[in-house]
Amino acid sequence: MSSKMQSSSSMAQARLMVQQLRMEARFEGIKVSKASSDLMRYCGEHAKNEPLLMGIPTSENPFKDKKPCTVL
Amino acid sequence: MCDQTFVAATFGPCECCGKASPLMNIYIKTEAINYCSFCVEVMACAGLTAGESVASLKKESETLKKKLEEERGKLSDIELNQVAEKVEVLGALAIKTRRVLKGHGNKVLCMDWCKDKRRIDGKVIVWDAFTLNKEHGLNLPCTWVMACAYAPSGCAVACGGLDNKCSVFPLSLDKNENLNAKKKSVAMHTNYVSGCTFTSSDMQLLTSSGDGTCALWDVESGQLLQSFHGHTADVLSLDLAPSETGNTFVSGGSDRKSNIWDMRSGQNVQSFESHESDINCVKYYPSGDAFASASDDATCRFFDLRADREVAVYQKDSVIFGASTLDFSLSGRLLFAGYNDYTINVWDVLKGTRASILFGHENRVSRVRVSPDGTALCSASWDNTLRIWS
Numbered sequence: 447m448s449s450k451m452q453s454s455s456s457m458a459q460a461r462l463m464v465q466q467l468r469m470e471a472r473f474e475g476i477k478v479s480k481a482s483s484d485l486m487r488y489c490g491e492h493a494k495n496e497p498l499l500m501g502i503p504t505s506e507n508p509f510k511d512k513k514p515c516t517v518l
Numbered sequence: 519m520c521d522q523t524f525v526a527a528t529f530g531p532c533e534c535c536g537k538a539s540p541l542m543n544i545y546i547k548t549e550a551i552n553y554c555s556f557c558v559e560v561m562a563c564a565g566l567t568a569g570e571s572v573a574s575l576k577k578e579s580e581t582l583k584k585k586l587e588e589e590r591g592k593l594s595d596i597e598l599n600q601v602a603e604k605v606e607v608l609g610a611l612a613i614k615t616r617r618v619l620k621g622h623g624n625k626v627l628c629m630d631w632c633k634d635k636r637r638i639d640g641k642v643i644v645w646d647a648f649t650l651n652k653e654h655g656l657n658l659p660c661t662w663v664m665a666c667a668y669a670p671s672g673c674a675v676a677c678g679g680l681d682n683k684c685s686v687f688p689l690s691l692d693k694n695e696n697l698n699a700k701k702k703s704v705a706m707h708t709n710y711v712s713g714c715t716f717t718s719s720d721m722q723l724l725t726s727s728g729d730g731t732c733a734l735w736d737v738e739s740g741q742l743l744q745s746f747h748g749h750t751a752d753v754l755s756l757d758l759a760p761s762e763t764g765n766t767f768v769s770g771g772s773d774r775k776s777n778i779w780d781m782r783s784g785q786n787v788q789s790f791e792s793h794e795s796d797i798n799c800v801k802y803y804p805s806g807d808a809f810a811s812a813s814d815d816a817t818c819r820f821f822d823l824r825a826d827r828e829v830a831v832y833q834k835d836s837v838i839f840g841a842s843t844l845d846f847s848l849s850g851r852l853l854f855a856g857y858n859d860y861t862i863n864v865w866d867v868l869k870g871t872r873a874s875i876l877f878g879h880e881n882r883v884s885r886v887r888v889s890p891d892g893t894a895l896c897s898a899s900w901d902n903t904l905r906i907w908s
Contacts, residue, residue, distance in 0.1 A: 457534070460575035466748075466786065467582035473788065475593045475826035481807070482598045482829065485822070485850070486868055488805045492849035497893040498613060498908065499851055 532557055533571060590827045598820070598829040599870040613864070615878050616894070617906035665714040665725070676704070676723055678711030684725045686737055704735050713756045717781075724767060724781075726753040732769050734781060746779045748786040755799045760806040768809045770797030776811050778823065790821050792828045799843045803867075804850045810867075814840035818855050820867065832865040834872060843885045848892030856883030862897055862907075878905055 493499055528541045534557035541552045551558075551571060664679040669686075678684030684705035705711060709728035716723055717734070722743070726732045732746040732753055751772035759766045765781040776797055778788040795814035802809045808822045808829070816837050820830040832853065839859035846853055852873065853865040862876040862883055881900035888895050894908040 457572050457575070460572050460579065464575050464579050464582065466789075467579055467586065469785075469787075470789065471582055471586055471589070473826055475590065476824045477593050477595050478598065478822065478825045478827070478829055479596045481822040481825040482596070484824075485598070485803070485805070485808060488803075488807075489849050489851045489868060492804070493851055495892070496847055496849040496851065497891075498847050498888070498895065499849065 528552065593825050594827060598822075598868065603869075613874065613876060613895070613907050615876075615905050616908050619904040619906070620902065665711055667715045667723075669716050669720040670718065671720050674720060676714050676716065678705060678714050678725065680710045682707050682710060682727075684711045684714045684723060684735075686723065702737070702740070704737050704740050705733060706740075707731070707733070709752070712752065712754050715756065715758050717758060724756060724758065726756040726769055726771075728752040730771070732756055732767075732779065744781060744784045746784055746786070748777055748779075748789075749773050749775065754797060757801050757809065759802055760804060768800045768802060770800035770811050772796045774813075776800050776809070776821070788823065788826060790828065792819060793817070795840070798841065801845055804846055804848065810844055810846070810853055812841035812844040812855050816840055816857075818844055818853060818865065820853075830867070830870050832863075832870060832872075834863075837863065843883065845886050845888045845895070847888055854886045854888065854895055856886045856897055856899075858882045860899070860901075862886060862895075876907060879903070 528543060529538070530541055530552070531538050532541060532554040533551065534553045537554060539554040539556075542555055542558050544551050544553075544558065663677045665684065666675060666677040668675055672689075674686050674688045676684055676686045683703050684707075685701050685703045687701050704723050705714070705725045707725065707727035707729050709730075711725050711727050713726040714723060721737050723735045723737055724732065725735065730747070730749045730751060730753060733742055734744040734746075735741065736743055746769070749769065749771040753769050753771040755771075756767055756769040759768070766778055766787070767781060768776055768778050770776040774793045774795065774797060775789055775791045776793075777786045777790075779785065780787050793811065793813040793815055794817075797811045797813045799812040800809055801811075803820075807824055808820060810818055810820045812818045816839060817831050817833040818841055819828050819832070821827065822829045832855070837857065837859075839857045841855045841857050841863075844853060844855040846867070851867055853867050854862055854876075855865065856862050860877075860879045860881060860883065862879075863872055864874040864876065865871070866873045876897075879897065879899040879901050883897050883899050885898040886895060887897075894906050896904055896906050898904050
């Protein structure tokens with residue numbers, strides 16, 4: 447039983463795969479050099495605003511350890 | 519007269535309908551077609567592209583795949599890390615644990631930041647990240663919550679897991695209110711829910727599942743708006759494209775492929791296959807033009823969508839454990855990846871080198887997420903805690 451099912455579904459699967467590949471083949475890509483330079487530019491533009499990269503002065507870090515203070 | 523009798527040399531399963539019957543041995547364009555008489559008639563009458571059979575389709579898919587490889591190869595004129603040689607080297611990163619959130623009785627599998635950057639949701643507890651107070655607690659009927667997400671408005675959370683569903687819980691400030699009563703089951707899959715995220719509004723939910731599909735749901739009615747088929751195994755992760763770039767999302771699965779989908783048409787627009795094992799997590803680069811994936815093959819890979827190929831691999835001989843999660847820093851320069859050897863490796867995205875390792879967890883790191891304003895990283899682990907790093 448299973449082999450009969452396989453032969454008709456493998457036909458359908460093969461057709462679907464060919465259709466998908468045909469669609470992907472139409473894709474127009476750009477060169478890696480252009481894509482990489484765009485990525486670098488994006489990093490450069492946003493790196494100034496990046497707290498994890500630049501580091502924030504401890505006074506402004508909302509997560510800094512709070513020292514316990516006692517009121518005398 | 520009687521057109522059913524003919525001399526048949528073979529008897530066996532028909533290549534078209536699968537029924538065992540006398541087969542007519544005919545040749546179309548020098549290719550043997552073994553169909554039963556009924557199917558031959560159907561083929562002749564239907565005017566099929568003559569000679570279409572499993573064999574010819576397979577051949578066509580092979581040639582198409584080769585063509586795709588060639589096209590992609592032509593675009594690969596240089597490596598990302600070569601282009602990035604001009605970029606300054608990163609200084610030493612001063613990141614350490616600032617908070618440890620204990621309160622889960624068991625492994626923490628997932629977490630998400632809220633837009634106003636103060637609350638994190640991890641396996642049903644909503645925390646205030648600054649004061650360490652637990653704001654809400656939710657009980658789910660299923661034992662493993664594998665996915666959770668905060669709504670853009672911050673007023674609801676969605677979670678799902680082994681119960682095959684994804685439910686949305688509205689959050690309220692009234693601590694006495696029983697949140698379980700307001701629960702709404704939105705997504706129904708036929709296998710576990712591995713990932714979920716709200717789209718641009720509170721009204722739509724995107725889920726990925728172990729049943730190999732992703733689906734888009736309307737939260738209010740629970741209706742299935744679109745389903746995405748194409749993975750041949752469990753889908754383990756998904757991520758929505760950053761808003762400026764439109765209605766697409768990426769998904770990664772156990773079939774080692776990551777696919778880009780158009781949410782409106784349900785079409786798989788791009789597909790990438792270069793990992794050697796299950797893809798555990800996928801995440802878009804902040805600009806939306808690229809994404810990275812973390813896999814059990816101990817590597818993280820970076821794919822550019824416009825160049826349609828992998829542009830970087832983040833791996834080291836000393837890193838042998840699978841990566842289960844990853845996230846980009848705000849500018850996209852750093853990639854934080856959590857591994858099954860309890861560490862988080864920080865990679866320089868452009869240069870392809872490791873910038874730092876974060877130690878501290880005592881078991882696998884299951885999820886890392888950078889806060890929306892980029893000031894901190896939260897990691898969730900099987901050691902029952904969440905850590906905040908900055």
